[in-house]
Amino acid sequence: MRNAMRSTLFINTKPPYSSQATKESLDAALASAAFGVDVGLLFLEDSVFQLKKDQHPGNDFKRTAPIFQSLALYDISKVYVCEEDLAQRGLTPSDLIIEVSLVPAKQISTILSSFDNLLTF
Numbered sequence: 001m002r003n004a005m006r007s008t009l010f011i012n013t014k015p016p017y018s019s020q021a022t023k024e025s026l027d028a029a030l031a032s033a034a035f036g037v038d039v040g041l042l043f044l045e046d047s048v049f050q051l052k053k054d055q056h057p058g059n060d061f062k063r064t065a066p067i068f069q070s071l072a073l074y075d076i077s078k079v080y081v082c083e084e085d086l087a088q089r090g091l092t093p094s095d096l097i098i099e100v101s102l103v104p105a106k107q108i109s110t111i112l113s114s115f116d117n118l119l120t121f
Helices: 021-034 045-051 065-069 083-088 105-113
Strands: 007-012 038-043 078-082 101-103 117-120
Touching: 007 021, 021 038, 021 065, 038 045, 038 105, 045 078, 045 083, 078 083, 078 105, 083 101, 083 105, 101 105
Parallel strands: 007 038, 007 117, 038 078, 078 101
Antiparallel strands: none
């Protein structure tokens, strides 16, 4: 049987700990990967802060760093960050908890077109 969702890109746009969007995106990505879907993650705008090291959320939210650090266990290796969004927020790749592929804003459309399905959080 052919998987109807061959590849899915989870597009993150929200800052961490401002809502449940980060957790929902990660949960959906991990579940998809567990069912054999080729998963990618794209971080745009303030969502780049989701990947920042040494975050300590308040009591209302659970730390997401351990989940990001376990992506490889689910064969999720396509993690993209908009290069300009990262720089505009004063961050560099060394500030992030995982290795990512930096993508110039003008090449985001190429990433988007390489996936069968797009989900935005």
